[in-house]
Amino acid sequence: MASSTHCSSISNRPKEIINSWITIPFLGGLLISLIYDFDELVAGEYLKFFQSLMVSFSFWTLLANGNNIIIYLIDRRWAWLEHPIKRAVIGTAGMLIYSPLASLLVIFCYVEFVLGIDFGVVLENRGVLSLIAVPMGITVIISLWGHGRGFFLEWRQAAIDIERLKNENLRSKFESLKSQVNPHFLFNSLNALTSLVYADQGKAVQFIQKLSEVYRYVLDHQNDEVVSLKEEVEFLKSFVFLNKIRFGDNLEVIYRELDTFSPEESIPPVTLQMLIENCIKHNEISMQNNLRIEIERIDDTIVVQNNINPIKTAKQDSSGLGLNNIIARYDMLSAKKVEVTESPSTFIVSVPILTFES
Known part of the structure; x- marks a missing residue:
C-alpha cells in the first residue's frame, strides 16, 4: 500500500x-x-x-x-x-x-x-x-x-x-449472484438442459453437475476476498461448459498455460467468470458472428482476449459494472493494476495473479 x-x-x-x-x-x-x-x-x-x-x-x-x-x-x-x-x-x-x-x-x-x-x-x-x-x-x-x-x-x-473493500465485496457478491441466479441465466440453462435430456442424456447429467458446481462455488466463496487460482480456473471451466452447450460452436474458448498453479497464487473470486460474462453479454454470438475468447496465463497475469462483434440491438446493459468492480477490488487488494486494451477488432483485459505469503 x-x-x-x-x-x-x-x-x-x-x-x-x-x-x-x-x-x-x-x-x-x-x-x-x-x-x-x-x-x-x-x-x-x-x-x-x-x-x-x-x-x-x-x-x-x-x-x-x-x-x-x-x-x-x-x-x-x-x-x-x-x-x-x-x-x-x-x-x-x-x-x-x-x-x-x-x-x-x-x-x-x-x-x-x-x-x-x-x-x-x-x-x-x-x-x-x-x-x-x-x-x-x-x-x-x-x-x-x-x-x-x-x-x-x-x-x-x-x-x-478496509471499509471500501467491504463495500466492494458486498457489491461483488451482488454482481456475481445476479449474473448467476438471475432469471435469464436460469431460463437459458434450463432450456439448454431440456434439449439435452432428449438428445444426449449423458451430457445432460454432466450439464447438471456443472450447473451445480457453478452455484456451489458462488455460495461457498461469496464472503471471500480471494480464492486460489486453481479453484477459480476450475469454476471458470464449469461456467464456460454451460455456455458452450447454449451457444455450441458459435462460442469458442481457448485456454493457454492454465494447467500449472502454485498454492499461494490467488485471485478475487468470480473475476474470470465476470470477464467471460462480459464477453458474452456485449457481443453478438451467431453462425455469422462467432465469438472467440482466449484465456492465457502470461507470467504473473491472466489475459482474457476476445474478438468484437457489436450487438446491433440495445438490449444489453453496457454499464460496465462487472469490469469496474474487478478494477476496484484489485485497487483495494494490491498495488498491481488491471489493464484494459481495446481496438476496433479486439478487447483485452489483463488481471494480475496475487501472491500472499503465509
Missing part, C-alpha cells in the same frame, strides 16, 4: 508553500526570539533582536521543512503500516543526521558572516552539544509531530480502504 502522506513543503499550491517556508517559520522564529531575547527588545536593541529573529527563522525553515521533506521521501519508500520498525529506525536516523548538520550550518553562517567571529573558536569554547541543544530540542518536537501525522494518515487511509 502506498503512503498517502503528503508534505506541504513540496506542495504545488502557492498558499501552502508560503505558509510552510515563510509564514509559519517567521511566527515560530518570532516566538522563540521573544522567549530568549525579549530583554534585547525591551532595551531597544532592535538590531540584535532582528538578528536573533533571522537566526530563529533560519533554524525553523531548514529544520522544519528539511525534516518534512525527509519524512515525505521516507514515507514514499517505507510505509508505516508495511514496515513499522524499519520506518521508525530510518526516520529517526534521518532526523539525527540531518538536524545537527543543518543547525551547525545556520550557526556557522551567523557567527562567521554576521558576528564576524571565527567559528572554530566558538566551537572550541562552547562545544557542539551546547550550540545545537536548543534547535535539536525544537526539531525533536517538530519531527515527532511529522512522523506521528504520517502514521495517523496512513492508519486512517487503511481504515478507509
